[in-house]
Amino acid sequence: MESRLLGLVEHIKEHALFLFTHRRMAITGNDVTLQEIIPISYDFSVVEVSSPDELAVVGADTRVRLTFFNEKMECKLPFGSQTRLFLSEVNRAWCDVCEQYPEAPKFDWLTKYQKNSKGLGSVPPIATSVGKITKTERSPRANNRRQNEDTNINTSTEKSREDGVCGSGQGTVKGEGRNELVRSSRHTVSNKAQMLTMPQFGLRDNLIKCELLKNEEAYTYIQNFNFFLGTYNVNGQTPRESLRPWLSATPQPPDFYCVGFQELDLSKEAFFFNDTPKEQEWMKAVSEGLHPDAKYALVKLVRLVGIMLLFYVKKEHAKHISEVEAEAVGTGIMGRMGNKGAVAVRFQFHNSDLCVVNSHLAAHIEEYERRNQDYKDICSRMLFRQQDPTLPPLTILKHSIVLWLGDLNYRISELDVDYVKDLILKKDFETLHNYDQLKRQMDEETVFVGFMEGEIDFQPTYKYDTGSDYWDTSEKCRVPAWCDRILWRGKNIVQQYYQSHMTLRTSDHKPVSSLLEIGIKVVNEEAYKKTFEDIVRSLDKLENECIPSVSVSQSEFHFKDVKFMQHRSETLKLHNDGQVPCQFEFIQKLDEPAYCKPWLTANPAKGFLAQGASIDIDLEVFVNRSTAPELNSGQQQLEDILVLHLERGKDYFISITGSYLPSCFGSSIHTLCQMREPIQEMPLEMIHRLSMLSPSEMSIPCTEKALDIPKEIWMMVDHLYRNASKQEDLFQQPGLRSEFEVIRDCLDTGTLDSLPGSNHSVAESLLLFLDALPDPVVPFSVYQECLDCSSNIGQCKKIISLLPQCHKNVFNYLTAFLRELLKNSAYNRLDVNILATIFSALLVRPSTKQDQMEKRKTREFFQHFLIQDSH
Numbered sequence: 001m002e003s004r005l006l007g008l009v010e011h012i013k014e015h016a017l018f019l020f021t022h023r024r025m026a027i028t029g030n031d032v033t034l035q036e037i038i039p040i041s042y043d044f045s046v047v048e049v050s051s052p053d054e055l056a057v058v059g060a061d062t063r064v065r066l067t068f069f070n071e072k073m074e075c076k077l078p079f080g081s082q083t084r085l086f087l088s089e090v091n092r093a094w095c096d097v098c099e100q101y102p103e104a105p106k107f108d109w110l111t112k113y114q115k116n117s118k119g120l121g122s123v124p125p126i127a128t129s130v131g132k133i134t135k136t137e138r139s140p141r142a143n144n145r146r147q148n149e150d151t152n153i154n155t156s157t158e159k160s161r162e163d164g165v166c167g168s169g170q171g172t173v174k175g176e177g178r179n180e181l182v183r184s185s186r187h188t189v190s191n192k193a194q195m196l197t198m199p200q201f202g203l204r205d206n207l208i209k210c211e212l213l214k215n216e217e218a219y220t221y222i223q224n225f226n227f228f229l230g231t232y233n234v235n236g237q238t239p240r241e242s243l244r245p246w247l248s249a250t251p252q253p254p255d256f257y258c259v260g261f262q263e264l265d266l267s268k269e270a271f272f273f274n275d276t277p278k279e280q281e282w283m284k285a286v287s288e289g290l291h292p293d294a295k296y297a298l299v300k301l302v303r304l305v306g307i308m309l310l311f312y313v314k315k316e317h318a319k320h321i322s323e324v325e326a327e328a329v330g331t332g333i334m335g336r337m338g339n340k341g342a343v344a345v346r347f348q349f350h351n352s353d354l355c356v357v358n359s360h361l362a363a364h365i366e367e368y369e370r371r372n373q374d375y376k377d378i379c380s381r382m383l384f385r386q387q388d389p390t391l392p393p394l395t396i397l398k399h400s401i402v403l404w405l406g407d408l409n410y411r412i413s414e415l416d417v418d419y420v421k422d423l424i425l426k427k428d429f430e431t432l433h434n435y436d437q438l439k440r441q442m443d444e445e446t447v448f449v450g451f452m453e454g455e456i457d458f459q460p461t462y463k464y465d466t467g468s469d470y471w472d473t474s475e476k477c478r479v480p481a482w483c484d485r486i487l488w489r490g491k492n493i494v495q496q497y498y499q500s501h502m503t504l505r506t507s508d509h510k511p512v513s514s515l516l517e518i519g520i521k522v523v524n525e526e527a528y529k530k531t532f533e534d535i536v537r538s539l540d541k542l543e544n545e546c547i548p549s550v551s552v553s554q555s556e557f558h559f560k561d562v563k564f565m566q567h568r569s570e571t572l573k574l575h576n577d578g579q580v581p582c583q584f585e586f587i588q589k590l591d592e593p594a595y596c597k598p599w600l601t602a603n604p605a606k607g608f609l610a611q612g613a614s615i616d617i618d619l620e621v622f623v624n625r626s627t628a629p630e631l632n633s634g635q636q637q638l639e640d641i642l643v644l645h646l647e648r649g650k651d652y653f654i655s656i657t658g659s660y661l662p663s664c665f666g667s668s669i670h671t672l673c674q675m676r677e678p679i680q681e682m683p684l685e686m687i688h689r690l691s692m693l694s695p696s697e698m699s700i701p702c703t704e705k706a707l708d709i710p711k712e713i714w715m716m717v718d719h720l721y722r723n724a725s726k727q728e729d730l731f732q733q734p735g736l737r738s739e740f741e742v743i744r745d746c747l748d749t750g751t752l753d754s755l756p757g758s759n760h761s762v763a764e765s766l767l768l769f770l771d772a773l774p775d776p777v778v779p780f781s782v783y784q785e786c787l788d789c790s791s792n793i794g795q796c797k798k799i800i801s802l803l804p805q806c807h808k809n810v811f812n813y814l815t816a817f818l819r820e821l822l823k824n825s826a827y828n829r830l831d832v833n834i835l836a837t838i839f840s841a842l843l844v845r846p847s848t849k850q851d852q853m854e855k856r857k858t859r860e861f862f863q864h865f866l867i868q869d870s871h
Helices: 081-099 108-113 192-196 203-214 268-273 278-289 315-320 368-381 417-425 429-433 437-443 525-542 628-633 669-673 684-692 711-723 737-749 759-772 780-788 793-801 805-822 832-843 852-867
Strands: 002-011 014-022 032-039 045-049 062-068 071-077 165-176 220-233 256-262 296-304 307-314 321-330 341-349 352-360 401-407 484-489 493-500 512-523 550-552 556-562 568-576 582-587 600-603 606-609 614-621 639-646 651-660
Touching (some): 002 071, 014 081, 032 062, 032 108, 045 081, 071 081, 203 525, 203 606, 220 352, 220 484, 256 278, 256 352, 256 401, 278 296, 278 307, 296 321, 296 341, 307 315, 307 321, 307 341, 307 352, 315 321, 341 368, 352 368, 368 437, 401 512, 417 429, 484 493, 484 512, 512 525, 550 651, 556 568, 600 639, 606 614, 614 651, 628 684, 669 684, 669 805, 711 737, 711 805, 737 759, 759 832, 780 793, 780 852, 793 805, 793 852, 805 852, 832 852
Parallel strands (some): 220 256, 352 401, 556 651
Antiparallel strands (some): 002 014, 002 165, 014 032, 045 062, 071 165, 220 512, 256 307, 296 307, 321 341, 401 484, 493 512, 568 614, 582 606, 582 639, 600 614, 639 651
16 A cells, blocks of 8 residues: 555546655645556446445545456545545546547547656556557646544545646555556446435536435335434533443444533633633543444534534444534524534435534523524524535435434423422423423424424433532522433434433433434445436436426515514525426626625525426525615615526526615614614614714714714613623523514614613623624724734723724723623623623624634733723
8 A cells, every 4th residue: 555646637528537656745746756547438437445444443534446447446535525525526527428428538638648747757658549649748736635624534635627637635545457548438327426426517417316316215225223312411520430321321332323512611711712621531531431342433523612512433334424514503692602502413324314413502491482592593504515515505404314412401390399309209200291391392383393302201310419419409409300302303213212321420410312223225226226327318318308497486576674683585486387307596697796685695596496396495685784784874775686597598587675774783883873863763864874974074063962872872781780780691691582673673763761671682782783883892993003002001091092982982881881790790700701702802803804813812902991990
């Protein structure tokens, strides 16, 4: 075995694999030598293979066998999505050859690489079917990139569609009985791996995939595999005991492990910088706790602050896993902080697609609506990229099988703590379960619609005194609850057991596990080959017969009275009324960067329609902090035209119009200080005129004196000062979106004298208001000065003293309020670090993305104004 570079080279729809030797990892033209060329002809194929001893360790490589002219070569490539991408490019190249059948590729262009040029050594002779060997004119480029994922699996690939390397993979290569003849051969059908891992590219490929999916039952059968699912809220503790009683509770080793943790680290460093040594500590504890009768490989680790998911697989199954992607969504304050939220892994196993989610939802017994909102946010915002980057991302619920675990935090309602403990003592879990918030919400189909949960016949897993089996004896004396849950969605799933593990006492929670037997669709290779051949034959008959055509439900849409951060949607129905399948896509208009304005999206933006099929396209309008300022000022309107393009067909034009209700959210401090009336009580022309005035023009005296600070900021801060100074977790726990909408309307219309909603909702509204300012409280123009003098308190104060008057007033008002909050830190659990981190990101921010060093400096700058007079 020797290390090589493997490159895919394209020349006018002909492809070949170039095999290079190299002297060192830092590749330049002089470091590589072209050793061998493998033309991609009809009889070329690439198949993944593995030996019994491979994939037994974390980060196992991918072994593939290249076959051509009845000869074979084995390559070991780094396991991971980059290698998958490279292999899919190779498969696409093979399909290009097949589309030209019966015309055979000639490979005339390969003859020029027979002799060395600059940077290349000698090249083995290459005989073609039509010409002689000529002198090399130039060398292809060998590009290489290494990317380390958190699974310790390395992969490398590059793409370039020209007379050069389309992709390259680095690994070890073993040749078997080679000769160098390039000759034509008959069309041989690709294997399953080639077609099913191929990115969609053009109408024909989409149609093949669509037909394969429709006929899946003809070439697949169901095989059962055991999935161990485990969840454990470890309360910021380090592992102090073996996890074997939890992870190795089954007599037989499971095929898969999906292990989720919550509250891995409760430190401020983990919360603000997503960095913790406990990741390695708990990963080691899990690895040592896996079933001893099997060998496992870690496929993926994904973590968001204290929420971590580990995905292990038996070594013999690893070769059948593909398209692994991991994502994370924070649902903490402003939907950004990662103290609450979810992490997830999606993957393809054989012919089934699965998604595993580990979530930590909002706490506190009364916050079940917030938990419902967290679930919906995770489902809508968790997006997985597809192999084909032009395709829209996948959501959680788009997968055939979804496994959901975690600290969902739903509690027992309406029962006092003593009665709950009495029911537990009697093991009357059925009665107790009727008061479980999650059961009630699922029965009402508010959340987890379509999900299943097994029967609960174990006692609640929260809350215990740490290190014991005793219920919470603290002053709060929490009511016991089944916070830690495991649910699933999909067909052919049978739960073998569902239990807690009382012997583990590291945390105030008990770990929970479930063993699911899941029926996976496995491909019968012979049946697949026959189905594929039948589809290709039928496609040949359809080709070029008819022009695609669709009918649209309507061509004009109007969105009336759109509000800030309010989701609005209408449905465009497409029906394929033509004689052939069609592929549609919304395309860019001339001189525009995207197919639509930034406040508009079409979902899906492209797709495939079989003959006679229909699809609903959601046209969604959402005005956020980026788009609100220009809509408030009248510089932009809710107007756009979508161009719906059919491949090989005509274009359809969809008109989008709407009216936007101006909001204080997204309006400037200067503008709001000129408005004594609520913004929606003022004429649009006046709002637009004030929005376009410069600060110097606003300083000219008018009939009414400008406000010192915007009345909207005063209303929110005054409400919090009077009602929330001692509110626990203020500015750290999110509010409800429904309450934010009422608060926004109250501020914009002035219909109420006092603000509605919870303290948390008002606090989050204040943060959203500051985040939406077109120019922050500390203007963009002085941002760099703030960084430069962040360690000098005198210079920091000088910068603030020179701000425009209304900006200075707002800054001083907010910092005075925050210092008042710090006087009640014993109740609200706030400190200088927490407030400085949250507010510096909103008040002292750049117009472009911040790096970590800048974040630390802006926090240091802002801290100076919180520490003074705080005691």
